[in-house]
Amino acid sequence: MNSHRVVVIGAGLAGCCAALEAAKRDFNVTLIDEHPQAPSSMSLDAPYFYGARLPATLSDAGAVADRVLGANALLLDCLDAGVEVLTNTCVWANLMPGPNLLYTDEKRLGLADGERSWFLPYDDLIIATGARDLVLSFPGWQLPGVLGAQAAGALLTRYQALGGTKAVVLGSGNVGLRLARQLLDAGIEVAAVVEVAASVRGDPALQAGLVAAGVAFHTSSVIDSAIGEQQVRAVRVCALDQQGLPVPGSEECIDCDTVCIAIGVVPNLELAAQSGCKATYDAARGGWVPETDDCGRSSLEHIYVVGEAAGVCDKGVLDSVQHLERARRAAVAIGTPQGAEWKPTTASAAAPLAADAPNEWLRALLAQGGLSVVLCQCEEVTRGEYIALEAPRYLQPSERRRAGPIDASNRASQDFVKRMTRCGMGHCQGRRCRDHAALLLAHANGQPVGSIVPGSFRAPVRPLPLSAIAGPDESEAVSRTWPIWFQPLNEGEMG
Amino acid sequence: MENYDVVVIGAGVLGLSAGYSIARQGARVLILDKGRVGYEASSRAMGFQSLRGENPPEIPLAAVANDLWHTLDEELGYPTEWTPSGRLWVALNDEELADFRRTAALWQSHQLPVRMIDAAEVRELVPALTDRVVGGLFTERGGHANPQRTTQAFGWACRDRGGIIRELTPALGIEVRQDRVVGVRTTAGIVGAKSVVICAGPQTPLLAKSIGIDVPLVAARLEACITAPVPPLFSTAMVANGLSVRQTGRGNILFCGGPHEWVDVDLTSEPAKPTSAIVQGEARRLLELLPNLKSVPLLRTWAGIVEVSPDHACILERAKAPEGLIIASASGHGIGLAPALGRVIGELALGAAPSIPVESLSLDRFASLSSDWASERRWVAGEYNT
Structure with a gap:
């Protein structure tokens, strides 16, 4: 070696x-x-x-x-x-x-x-x-029993610890269909696959297998909410018309203890x-x-x-x-020089927005749930507060005066809106809300999501307890020279 | 061509505070920035306000700033999260304690209300502190605020009073005609101005140099960390164990300190602000101080680029030539001094006499500084802890 x-x-x-x-x-x-x-x-x-x-x-x-x-x-x-x-x-x-x-x-x-x-x-x-997973929110998404499809897949096949008996899958792409299959194989009932589009998005053979196993497909439908007190006990689903708008009075309840979000990866x-x-x-x-x-x-x-x-x-x-x-x-x-010829694979031509599952889901969820749904669980920021750049909730109501952007382009910068609203600044480091937030800004600004400047990623890319990240005792040289605000005792070690 | 009474270069806390005070007087002001409002050092800072006893020429500014802070939220109309809970320096050994006694004597010689306190009193202020505390230095005056919200508050207040803030528009040079500034050259053309304020942080010397003025400022990269929110633990602004530490309004523990690295900047690009292995040492030092935080997650680290003058004090210069040019730097004390510095910069830019004595902060004090001062001190890019 x-x-x-x-x-x-x-x-x-x-x-x-x-x-x-x-x-x-x-x-x-x-x-x-x-x-x-x-x-x-x-x-x-x-x-x-x-x-x-x-x-x-x-x-x-x-x-x-x-x-x-x-x-x-x-x-x-x-x-x-x-x-x-x-x-x-x-x-x-x-x-x-x-x-x-x-x-x-x-x-x-x-x-x-x-x-x-x-x-x-x-x-x-x-x-x-x-x-x-690309996670979009709906009322009740904080309840125990709501999780992403990748998480459900990992808990199911690797950890063998999903902890539910009856699931609803949101999204009929291959991620959703594959998960539904895995759920069935693990002996978990799949009460429904819900899809905002008029037809199933994923692999027809996978779909056929699920239909044969008795899985109900609710196309042209969107989740209204997950219902439960201590944990999920049902979801309420609403039908969409041909324009993708919710049909009033069409809500129905589906009993389940698990809701898997399989809208995108x-x-x-x-x-x-x-x-x-x-x-x-x-x-x-x-x-x-x-x-x-x-x-x-x-x-x-x-x-x-x-x-x-x-x-x-x-x-x-x-x-x-x-x-x-x-x-x-x-x-x-490895070992061959990168050289000047390095050319990245070029981005494929953007698909029309209408054909884009996450955007279709966003529009349906917005139409049904509105702007008062929580977007950032950690900092409790709603969709409406986010796009209005409202000051965060820990401030007194009298202090939460809406101030808006300084420059019209501020709302195209996810970092800027994050600083204003604190959306994405909590303990999940924005993993639950970042993609939803970008789609929402794009929707509110009427611009393609790819033109929203994404938030930066900084170390640590995992939230770690201080005791884990804290280093071992520093060397005597580092201790001796650890400066306080540009006042090193001696020049020396970097730490 | 657009024309303004004053063009301010740099939309950090200094530029926005200056812009606010200029706009408030009814003058037409434009603030330019190469990036976004308060995006660099101003929003990456600790947010401490000090009486500046260790730097006597700044004491009058700090005294006025401290008064202004108490009513700043009402004045600007936006929250800064000002927390007037004083400043605390914690000693973990007798050597530090002896050092604090010398600091106390120095501050007291300037009539600043600072006093030595014993370990019990230190732990009354911060009950979560380690029992290794041997004493401390405390002043009820001073405090801390949210640097990002403070900077933004000045920005909104300036805008509300008619000031114009233009982001993503780097300044490239100062236009001078017959020994008088007439405008600023930007990537989007020339903007006319009767007065120009350069308060562009680390970029300030580059802009001043273009019209032959040497401003002795060098930039360094400093690192900071923040934890997930925890219930209220303490409200004072603390310096201890080689760190500056405060608890934010939201409840996060914000801490920074440790080795710095000198860096170069340019006029148009956002400088790289990498995090280094120092974060491990910062986290360990924080836990030594506040051992109960061990299971609290560290959420983010970041770095900021801040400029420093040879004597660590602010620079406030009304140039003798060309006329109409003001140069300002807070040398790392921007958030705390911003309300007072902005006021004085505004006065200088509009041709008024400064209401706070700032003569000793002019460039004159560097007249005997060697032209190679930065390399002699090894304050050059790539060097660290020098």
């Missing part, structure tokens, strides 16, 4: 495939995965929208580890191939020398488990952090973006994606992005072949 260290982040299909290929090429390979997660990190809704119902069985760390690792045969292949595997370990930052950070020439990752954090130097980095961009990789908006790849070439090379030398983290769309979720091929090519490309 040579000393060139390749770190792969994410032990899904693409990550494992890249790690295996890199190991075959005799690199010193480390594969990192944040699963199996502790319930305390799941409760912060990272990386998925797990929601507020986490079954008590998740606290049995030993049993959970057996299930999660046992469900990942490729990970075991990686171990056999000599890959160093770090599980239950998250990457919270990629710290690199670069503009305005010149004191070190070492590239390193900030890692943490539940207890502590440490740094891992690397030569090349392959980011395979997958995708998460978005690549997990945060680590690539925090690293400084250029990103571009490409609706056909799930929204904001890191710019990559066909070997997964990003705009930054030595950083590759592969798998669903490099782009995913509902149509493509059933097809992992191209992801595997790119992951392999990334491992092959």
